[in-house]
Amino acid sequence: MTEDLAVAVPAPATVTVTDxxxxxxxxxxxxxxxxxxxxxxxxxxxxxxxxxxCPLYSTRATFLPTEKTGTTVRPAWRSKARRAADLTLxxxxxxxxxxxxxxxxxxxxxxxxxxxxxxxTSAIGAVLAATGRRLPPAxxxxxAVEAETASDSLMYGGRAVVFAHREGEPIEDLGELMPLAVxxxxxxxxxxxxxxxxxxxxxxxxxEIEAFRPLRGLLRRAVRDGDAGLLGRxxxxxxxxxxxxxxxxxxxxxxxxxxxxxxxxVQVAHSGDVAGLLFDARDxxxxxxxxxxxxxxxxxxxxxxxxxxxxx
Amino acid sequence: MTLAAPVSxxxxxxxxxxxxxxxxxxxxxxxxxxxxxxxxRFMLDRAEERxxxxxxxxxxxxxxxxxxxxxxxxxxxxxxxxxxxxxxAIDEPLRRRLEHLGARVEICPEPSPVxxxxxxxxxxxxxxxxxxxxxxxPGQYSNPDNPRSYALVAEQLAxxxxxxxxxxxxxxxxxxTSGTSSFLRMLVPELTLIGVDTQRSAIFGQPDGPRVLRxxxxxxxxxxxxxAGYDQVHWIGAAEAFAATxxxxxxxxxxxxxxxxxxxxxxxxxxxxxxxxxxxALLPDEGYRYQDTVYSDDWLRAQGLAHAGAAEPxxxxxxxxxxxxxxxxxxxxxSLADAS
Numbered sequence: 001m002t003e004d005l006a007v008a009v010p011a012p013a014t015v016t017v018t019d020x021x022x023x024x025x026x027x028x029x030x031x032x033x034x035x036x037x038x039x040x041x042x043x044x045x046x047x048x049x050x051x052x053x054c055p056l057y058s059t060r061a062t063f064l065p066t067e068k069t070g071t072t073v074r075p076a077w078r079s080k081a082r083r084a085a086d087l088t089l090x091x092x093x094x095x096x097x098x099x100x101x102x103x104x105x106x107x108x109x110x111x112x113x114x115x116x117x118x119x120x121t122s123a124i125g126a127v128l129a130a131t132g133r134r135l136p137p138a139x140x141x142x143x144a145v146e147a148e149t150a151s152d153s154l155m156y157g158g159r160a161v162v163f164a165h166r167e168g169e170p171i172e173d174l175g176e177l178m179p180l181a182v183x184x185x186x187x188x189x190x191x192x193x194x195x196x197x198x199x200x201x202x203x204x205x206x207x208e209i210e211a212f213r214p215l216r217g218l219l220r221r222a223v224r225d226g227d228a229g230l231l232g233r234x235x236x237x238x239x240x241x242x243x244x245x246x247x248x249x250x251x252x253x254x255x256x257x258x259x260x261x262x263x264x265x266v267q268v269a270h271s272g273d274v275a276g277l278l279f280d281a282r283d284x285x286x287x288x289x290x291x292x293x294x295x296x297x298x299x300x301x302x303x304x305x306x307x308x309x310x311x312x
Numbered sequence: 313m314t315l316a317a318p319v320s321x322x323x324x325x326x327x328x329x330x331x332x333x334x335x336x337x338x339x340x341x342x343x344x345x346x347x348x349x350x351x352x353r354f355m356l357d358r359a360e361e362r363x364x365x366x367x368x369x370x371x372x373x374x375x376x377x378x379x380x381x382x383x384x385x386x387x388x389x390x391x392x393x394x395x396x397x398x399x400x401a402i403d404e405p406l407r408r409r410l411e412h413l414g415a416r417v418e419i420c421p422e423p424s425p426v427x428x429x430x431x432x433x434x435x436x437x438x439x440x441x442x443x444x445x446x447x448x449x450p451g452q453y454s455n456p457d458n459p460r461s462y463a464l465v466a467e468q469l470a471x472x473x474x475x476x477x478x479x480x481x482x483x484x485x486x487x488x489t490s491g492t493s494s495f496l497r498m499l500v501p502e503l504t505l506i507g508v509d510t511q512r513s514a515i516f517g518q519p520d521g522p523r524v525l526r527x528x529x530x531x532x533x534x535x536x537x538x539x540a541g542y543d544q545v546h547w548i549g550a551a552e553a554f555a556a557t558x559x560x561x562x563x564x565x566x567x568x569x570x571x572x573x574x575x576x577x578x579x580x581x582x583x584x585x586x587x588x589x590x591x592x593a594l595l596p597d598e599g600y601r602y603q604d605t606v607y608s609d610d611w612l613r614a615q616g617l618a619h620a621g622a623a624e625p626x627x628x629x630x631x632x633x634x635x636x637x638x639x640x641x642x643x644x645x646x647s648l649a650d651a652s
Contacts, residue, residue, distance in 0.1 A: 206358070207494075213466065214495045214499060217467035221472075227474075233475065237498040240498070
């Protein structure tokens with residue numbers, strides 16, 4: 001993991017606070033997981049996930065250093081972002097006593113889009129930008145977990161990283177993710193959302209624990225070859241393995257719709273209520289397939305759908 | 313691929329996975345040095361985790377083949393005493409290898425009237441359980457950790473080959489074929505699984521009887537065989553398997569045992585009939601144990617097996633045929649009761 005944060009995620013185009021000392025950082029949302037389970041690493045098993053990026057939404061944090069000790073966040077309820085900024089300042093040895101942290105976000109809350117990780121990760125990035133410092137993604141991950149208990153791999157940008165979300169550490173960096181087109185949809189009526197930290201971690205069976213190995217093996221190959229079809233198989237298998245633990249209502253119908261529409265696979269936000277049908281963004285057939293898939297989902301009484309590509 | 317591969321902590325870790333070798337663009341083999349190392353190591357790992365095995369535990373198992381050898385290696389490296397109950401199929405060199413690894417080898421001289429040597433071995437194992445209060449029996453025929461151990465092979469196949477269309481393997485305990493396919497089917501539900509058995513094996517519904525081809529087949533039906541997972545079942549004769557084993561060496565320089573020959577022959581047949589399908593054959597062990605038998609022309613002639621056997625299988629509609637020395641049944645993922 002040699003890249004630092006400033007390389008992993010592009011710098012923002014504009015800065016909202018017009019002060020030379022201010023630092024700003026933008027983090028895209030994610031759309032839940034391509035793969036979530038337990039993975040062997042260093043002779044033991046750890047919970048981990050591979051995140052699907054979603055540039056449909058983003059969060060921008062701007063940090064303006066002040067002489068006052070500690071961070072003040074706006075809006076005040078984004079307290080995890082404030083905590084992340086304070087932790088980052090402490091980690092850097094307090095290059096400034098504190099600051100004013102502005103969070104602007106259009107990421108929906110409690111749905112699995114990674115809104116709180118985006119708050120935290122953008123806050124860390126903004127403090128780094130304002131103080132002219134850098135940290136490797138693994139350290140950003142550790143700070144993010146300290147600030148909010150669990151984290152996602154948003155600090156790795158468009159890379160497919162098997163990420164230990166409860167420790168904030170990478171298990172394996174598989175490489176650059178191929179461009180995917182996604183038809184997203186809400187899996188609970190009315191899009192009421194889920195409090196992600198209230199969820200009990202899945203207790204996988206002995207067979208399921210082993211079953212994640214071939215999924216990781218095929219994902220390595222999918223990313224190496226840029227093969228969206230193979231990646232889709234991994235996502236569908238992960239969805240099925242986790243179905244017992246956080247069920248998606250009507251999954252069989254969704255899988256049938258995906259097959260009929262020529263989708264490469266179905267992915268789910270395992271700590272939220274959004275899911276997506278995946279398509280190869282480079283395939284000329286994809287726009288027509290997306291259109292057909294949307295009609296199939298509508299026939300299943302899916303009331304809200306959205307489309308995006310993983311690369312801006 | 314890097315030359316600076318990590319240093320293995322033991323020969324088990326270094327050699328438990330197969331080498332994947334391309335025979336034709338759509339036909340690969342997974343060639344193990346000693347396949348049974350993998351389930352032996354995995355079953356012992358899980359038993360240690362559950363606290364079923366610890367200091368002072370004696371490991372007891374019935375095996376006349378390579379599972380005993382794999383288990384003997386794993387037990388030796390971890391310091392567990394091991395007793396293997398076998399039958400006369402344990403040849404003298406194998407017996408010596410087991411004993412050199414510190415295992416105690418007991419041979420059952422006579423088969424049971426029902427269930428053959430397999431039954432006699434299991435009966436003796438029951439006696440040993442009472443002799444050793446602190447014991448652990450891996451139970452390769454029924455322990456679900458046997459099939460589960462093959463997730464590593466499925467991972468390796470997925471990473472190196474992608475999604476195969478067809479997996480072929482010899483069936484003895486059911487661990488490798490049922491296990492590997494159950495994991496691969498998470499990723500490729502349409503995977504065709506072909507089990508290779510031999511005449512007079514009870515696994516897929518033939519009446520039990522004496523068998524020349526060993527290392528696959530069984531006098532009993534092991535619980536680890538998930539019958540509903542198999543699309544095709546082949547019963548292959550000793551002549552076909554031995555000739556294919558020699559052919560595998562002569563044409564592809566793959567020095568493997570007769571179960572590998574049987575698996576290869578069936579996989580080669582399927583691959584030629586389905587040229588667009590990506591086929592993988594599991595080859596369970598190397599040829600050294602068979603140098604005086606399968607690799608000896610004199611021995612083959614003395615057995616009346618110095619011929620290639622059938623070039624094509626006869627399709628049958630029931631396990632008992634009728635058909636020649638190589639038959640196949642469109643099993644269709646049925647239970648044993650439904651197919652018999």
